[in-house]
Amino acid sequence: MARGGKKTTNTAETLPANTRALGGRAKITINDIARLANVSKKTVSRVINESPLVRQETREKVKAIIAEHGYAPDPQARALAFRRSFLVGMIYDNPSPQYVVNMQRGILDVLADTSFQLVLHPCERSEATFKQKIHTFVSQQKPLGVILPPSVSEDDTLAEMFEELGCEYVRIASVELDAPSRMVRTHDAEGAAQAARHLASLGHEKIAHIHGPKTFRSAHERMAGFKAGLKEHGLSLRKKWTVEGAYTFDSGVQCAEKLIYSDARPTAIFTGNDEMAVGAYQAVRKAGLRVPDDISVVGFDDTPMAARVWPPMTTVRLPIREMGQAAASLLLKEPVEKAGSELVSFTPEIVVRESAASPAKS
Amino acid sequence: MARGGKKTTNTAETLPANTRALGGRAKITINDIARLANVSKKTVSRVINESPLVRQETREKVKAIIAEHGYAPDPQARALAFRRSFLVGMIYDNPSPQYVVNMQRGILDVLADTSFQLVLHPCERSEATFKQKIHTFVSQQKPLGVILPPSVSEDDTLAEMFEELGCEYVRIASVELDAPSRMVRTHDAEGAAQAARHLASLGHEKIAHIHGPKTFRSAHERMAGFKAGLKEHGLSLRKKWTVEGAYTFDSGVQCAEKLIYSDARPTAIFTGNDEMAVGAYQAVRKAGLRVPDDISVVGFDDTPMAARVWPPMTTVRLPIREMGQAAASLLLKEPVEKAGSELVSFTPEIVVRESAASPAKS
DNA sequence: CTGAAAGCGCTTACAG
DNA sequence: CTGAAAGCGCTTACAG
Numbered sequence: 001m002a003r004g005g006k007k008t009t010n011t012a013e014t015l016p017a018n019t020r021a022l023g024g025r026a027k028i029t030i031n032d033i034a035r036l037a038n039v040s041k042k043t044v045s046r047v048i049n050e051s052p053l054v055r056q057e058t059r060e061k062v063k064a065i066i067a068e069h070g071y072a073p074d075p076q077a078r079a080l081a082f083r084r085s086f087l088v089g090m091i092y093d094n095p096s097p098q099y100v101v102n103m104q105r106g107i108l109d110v111l112a113d114t115s116f117q118l119v120l121h122p123c124e125r126s127e128a129t130f131k132q133k134i135h136t137f138v139s140q141q142k143p144l145g146v147i148l149p150p151s152v153s154e155d156d157t158l159a160e161m162f163e164e165l166g167c168e169y170v171r172i173a174s175v176e177l178d179a180p181s182r183m184v185r186t187h188d189a190e191g192a193a194q195a196a197r198h199l200a201s202l203g204h205e206k207i208a209h210i211h212g213p214k215t216f217r218s219a220h221e222r223m224a225g226f227k228a229g230l231k232e233h234g235l236s237l238r239k240k241w242t243v244e245g246a247y248t249f250d251s252g253v254q255c256a257e258k259l260i261y262s263d264a265r266p267t268a269i270f271t272g273n274d275e276m277a278v279g280a281y282q283a284v285r286k287a288g289l290r291v292p293d294d295i296s297v298v299g300f301d302d303t304p305m306a307a308r309v310w311p312p313m314t315t316v317r318l319p320i321r322e323m324g325q326a327a328a329s330l331l332l333k334e335p336v337e338k339a340g341s342e343l344v345s346f347t348p349e350i351v352v353r354e355s356a357a358s359p360a361k362s
Numbered sequence: 363m364a365r366g367g368k369k370t371t372n373t374a375e376t377l378p379a380n381t382r383a384l385g386g387r388a389k390i391t392i393n394d395i396a397r398l399a400n401v402s403k404k405t406v407s408r409v410i411n412e413s414p415l416v417r418q419e420t421r422e423k424v425k426a427i428i429a430e431h432g433y434a435p436d437p438q439a440r441a442l443a444f445r446r447s448f449l450v451g452m453i454y455d456n457p458s459p460q461y462v463v464n465m466q467r468g469i470l471d472v473l474a475d476t477s478f479q480l481v482l483h484p485c486e487r488s489e490a491t492f493k494q495k496i497h498t499f500v501s502q503q504k505p506l507g508v509i510l511p512p513s514v515s516e517d518d519t520l521a522e523m524f525e526e527l528g529c530e531y532v533r534i535a536s537v538e539l540d541a542p543s544r545m546v547r548t549h550d551a552e553g554a555a556q557a558a559r560h561l562a563s564l565g566h567e568k569i570a571h572i573h574g575p576k577t578f579r580s581a582h583e584r585m586a587g588f589k590a591g592l593k594e595h596g597l598s599l600r601k602k603w604t605v606e607g608a609y610t611f612d613s614g615v616q617c618a619e620k621l622i623y624s625d626a627r628p629t630a631i632f633t634g635n636d637e638m639a640v641g642a643y644q645a646v647r648k649a650g651l652r653v654p655d656d657i658s659v660v661g662f663d664d665t666p667m668a669a670r671v672w673p674p675m676t677t678v679r680l681p682i683r684e685m686g687q688a689a690a691s692l693l694l695k696e697p698v699e700k701a702g703s704e705l706v707s708f709t710p711e712i713v714v715r716e717s718a719a720s721p722a723k724s
Numbered sequence: 725c726t727g728a729a730a731g732c733g734c735t736t737a738c739a740g
Numbered sequence: 741c742t743g744a745a746a747g748c749g750c751t752t753a754c755a756g
Binding site: 072074075076077079080085087097098100101102104105108115117118119120121122136140141142249278279281282285304305308309310 | 436438439441442449459460464467470477481482483484498503504611641643667670672
């Protein structure tokens with residue numbers, strides 16, 4: 001048995017002092033495993049990285065010793081040698097906390113049993129240093145990949161930057177912006193069309209829409225789908241009933257108030273997301289009116305909040321957590337496996353609760 | 363000028379091929395800075411790490427060259443040499459998404475302009491592998507430190523584990539569990555007492571409390587404070603009006619229904635957190651009753667949701683984001699600086715909105 | 725105050 | 741299928 005370390009002058013007693021971690025017991029390394037298995041560290045490395053170039057027998061022997069000693073390779077050392085860390089970044093500017101937390105959960109579901117960690121990188125597209133900060137983040141941390149929910153996902157120049165930096169990415173968006181292996185697509189237009197059909201079939205004609213910011217592609221998609229749905233019923237979205245919000249609660253309140261206090265008050269409002277829908281609820285109530293008796297409200301996303309407000313909100317469900325899972329799965333798969341596979345996509349579906357009813361006869 | 367690299371046989375033209383990152387331009391390293399500044403790499407290292415053992419003149423020269431070339435040391439290489447990464451972990455089991463997202467924001471506020479990254483580590487205290495997973499996370503990733511919101515923060519054996527692993531930690535809790543340098547303390551009892559005083563002064567006598575799970579110290583603190591507040595007004599919390607929830611919306615609905623359909627219906631409910639308060643709203647409405655006309659509801663936390671429900675909720679505000687900031691600041695400060703400083707603490711304050719009113723005369 | 729040597733724990737590139 | 745050498749980009753430990 002080759003028991004000699006590289007420093008043959010060190011006795012077994014003097015070695016541990018060098019190898020003890022801060023306050024911990026001596027940490028086992030690839031060298032220990034190699035010595036115990038009577039192979040080179042390179043072979044251990046091959047086993048760790050699942051290289052096919054290892055004899056079955058050798059592989060099993062090494063694996064057994066790894067398991068026996070509970071050895072796990074050091075992520076920092078691997079990162080340095082690989083020039084790539086074991087981190088997955090989530091880069092986001094979405095203002096809805098529910099959206100953010102659900103997506104995190106989805107990603108974490110997939111990362112849970114891997115050696116990858118989720119690192120958060122919030123940002124502001126309006127900041128001048130927006131891209132530079134992301135560039136610094138990626139070139140410093142060298143994550144395996146990044147996951148981009150809207151609206152960050154919609155920025156093509158950002159995608160090019162990741163490409164140049166050799167960083168994998170998955171874009172979650174309502175438009176097919178990239179190769180299938182880099183996309184999780186949501187059919188927002190179809191979801192919005194369902195909302196339109198629902199309101200139209202309840203008998204509404206005075207229908208308003210509070211859409212998200214123009215900088216979000218989803219805002220355009222949802223509006224377009226909504227218009228298409230109305231058209232099927234011979235209706236159209238009037239300009240005076242089309243208001244731009246910011247996907248935030250406060251903007252929902254303000255936009256809904258604009259509609260409520262206009263000369264021609266609509267009987268139904270479809271909002272670009274649930275946050276704004278809850279804002280609309282607030283405005284309706286402040287005005288002494290009721291949902292849905294006086295004004296019907298339909299949201300988008302089906303965040304947990306939608307079922308918790310009163311009346312429970314009719315909204316279009318986007319499976320955000322599952323989308324996060326899908327994005328993380330795409331990132332972790334080998335390029336070979338996902339090549340040729342079709343696009344991963346999700347079609348939202350309307351969840352009918354109690355915030356939309358037939359308009360009062362007036 | 364010493365222009366020779368270590369491989370003097372390489373010409374300037376052949377070097378870049380070795381030093382190019384995946385798809386990127388040649389990356390500048392500590393060796394380049396050392397060569398350009400005409401000092402050893404060790405001296406550059408000293409400047410990076412702000413060692414006082416560098417002559418002012420030398421320091422400035424090196425700093426200028428670092429700035430000129432936009433050099434930033436490689437975090438993975440530093441982590442390997444330091445045996446400590448540039449990550450900050452947030453280890454949490456709090457079921458409230460709003461709480462989680464607000465705390466993340468607070469932490470990120472502080473980490474934003476540093477070289478530290480926030481890594482998420484959700485967990486389940488009920489799982490058998492709970493501690494083992496955290497142990498693996500910490501010993502693998504070697505974060506600079508971890509931030510522990512309740513209820514993870516309340517586990518003393520966990521704190522000991524971090525100590526043994528040589529990992530810094532900050533515990534956010536409603537009880538003084540640790541040294542001031544490792545604690546962000548919240549005076550939950552005082553906040554709950556304010557809720558009690560408020561309800562008592564409105565004239566309520568039949569007052570119920572839906573508290574959080576017994577595994578959360580905050581649940582005990584809030585209940586104790588609430589009882590103390592009631593006592594000041596000659597009131598006491600009756601056992602039949604004391605129900606244990608799980609800090610979740612659903613448990614709030616169930617517990618409130620138990621109270622509503624009991625023989626003796628209370629006129630006011632104080633819940634251990636806002637999630638459960640919103641659940642109580644739901645139960646009240648399902649029963650055909652109104653908040654606050656039939657039953658007053660007071661929450662705890664003042665998450666964004668509290669102001670968005672109808673009627674806007676009276677609740678006890680805990681500055682969660684600021685608590686996250688405080689915890690991150692504690693973690694990043696040098697041990698010397700924070701030693702001797704007093705305990706960082708936050709006292710919650712009641713926010714009076716519209717969900718609590720005087721009970722109807724019956 | 726400064727530097728040359730050795731090392732952190734892995735992988736790449738090369739050779740057999 | 742396997743291994744010895746060199747290297748990833750930093751810091752520690754030691755010497756001056």
